[in-house]
Amino acid sequence: MVIENVTKNQSVLDWVKDKIELVQPDKVVLIDGSQEQIDALRAEACSTGEMIKLNQEKLPDCYLHRTAVNDVARVEGRTFICSREEKNAGPTNNWMDPEKAYKMLYDIARNSYKGRTMYIIPYSMGPIGSPLSKVGIELTDSIYVVLNMCIMTRVSTKVFDVLGDSNDWVRGLHCKCEINEEKRYICQFPEDNTIISVNSGYGGNVLLGKKCFALRIASYQGWKEGWQAEHMLILGIENPQHEVKYICAAFPSACGKTNLAMLIPPETYLKKGYKVWCVGDDISWIRKGADGRLYAINPENGFFGVAPGTNEKSNPNALASTKKGTIFTNVAHNLDDNTVWWEGLDKNPPTNAVDWKGNPWNGQTSEEKGAHPNSRFTAPAVNCPCLSPEFENPNGVPISAFVFGGRRAKLAPLVYQSRDWNNGVFVGSIMASETTAAAAGAVGVVRRDPMAMLPFCGYNMGDYWQHWIDIGKTLDPDKAPKIFNVNWFRKSDDGKFLWPGFGDNLRVLEWIIDRCEGKVDAVETPIGYVPNAEDINLEGIEDEVSRDTLKSILNVDKDLWKEETKGIEEFYAKFGDTLPEELKHQLSILKENLDK
Ligand code: OXD
Ligand code: MN
16 A cells, blocks of 8 residues: 555645655555455564564563663663754753754764665544544654554544645654664654654654654644643542542653553452552643633553563553563563563573573573563553553543652652642652662752653753643633652661552552542641541551651651752742743742741
């Protein structure tokens, strides 16, 4: 099938023709998302060694892929926002002049598909035809990208029917080139709805629907069009009366976001009939509905999850999601039964295996890791046992609360509620996490990551905060989601975690929902409202968490917060005149409250 047969959209036809002339593929293939085509591409990728077909009894339709060893993660240092004015990229993004960037990227891309095939992937972020969805087209020379996009997005030529002759679609050009680190660039052109990614073959750099479109480009579109693209999971909490309330939550990496999105309620809650539903694990697109409330969809169609640490205990729903139709990237390959393994899957590493680099590996004796710490599974959302029945709802789900979070050993209490919307925007803007041993560099260093959007905001973060404030102005305070902050990671002086986390986090979410419903009181502190210790349900974990321990992790230490305001001030100073007045005001209120 050729593209001219499925669309007459001139902007699409012109752009594709132009890019074909640029990169000079031997062959052009239009991807229609059909099972037949997917099967043929899987077979082709296996015949060239690009993918390995896994044990089809244990892992039906599952495959393994290894990237180049120099190409295993997103590369923030080589990711650019190419807005016409540097100021519009803001102080937290790398910026490149668009004219220069196009020239440089086209020089790299020119003739790079010689001897290769161009795949044209038409896809929808969000259910096809939903008023909250958007269309993208990615051109790629990688079958791995095609097959991942077929899991992570809705790939179909039907998107052309939805698009008609509109110019509102996102252009994505991906060229593997030589996977040269020195010439690797991930460039977003928000003013042109365009993404160009060269010299990488790894997930977040090349699955252009995800971070590049659904966050960087979409956050800019949301700013211009009056909606929001956020780095937030979406979950639904069903109570024993079968009422479901939805929460969107943002966390920096290494805070258990995927685990929270697929939380299994504690035994006592299960017995009473509570359920948790996953709508999304990473990204939310949010818009005001006809009833004046905010509604969110998950624009993705799969999970691109970190494999290490995922196991039957930490996240059985994620693990179950990987059991069919999944592509594993950079995990260890168990040759005995042709399955996969990663650190933290179980205590029984394979002895006859191949590590993520492709070398023979004995998990019982080797000092090296079998799977790369950022190895991934790309799993279809439909596999998830707790996938929300609302997952395909084109209108999204109504949001009761926004939850921000971070990893703070001493500072932030287990949970607090902002005083109002603008105070909640302030709480999101000061989000920060202390680094763990999982990342390179010093441990315990505070890294600011406002709304968990630091590497994903497609425009000036100051304007982004103002956009949050402006959205609040359009909402009736009774209908606006309430805004909270959580911290699952408070530690004792001897370094032990004081809150059990995982499924028990539902106890905190329950308080959050009760606050949204006006069912429970709270204590006012300088930073916002904190629960009365009696109001967090500890049934079943009294032995682990005493009321006194709970009280200690709900406390707000004024001296630590005074120190914190200095860090906030320093961070805010970067934004100059783009820092919203309202946030300056919020910071001064916090300081006053702490001095009282
Ligand atoms: C992700 C990330 O992979 O946020 O989702 O880095
Ligand atoms: Mn993410």
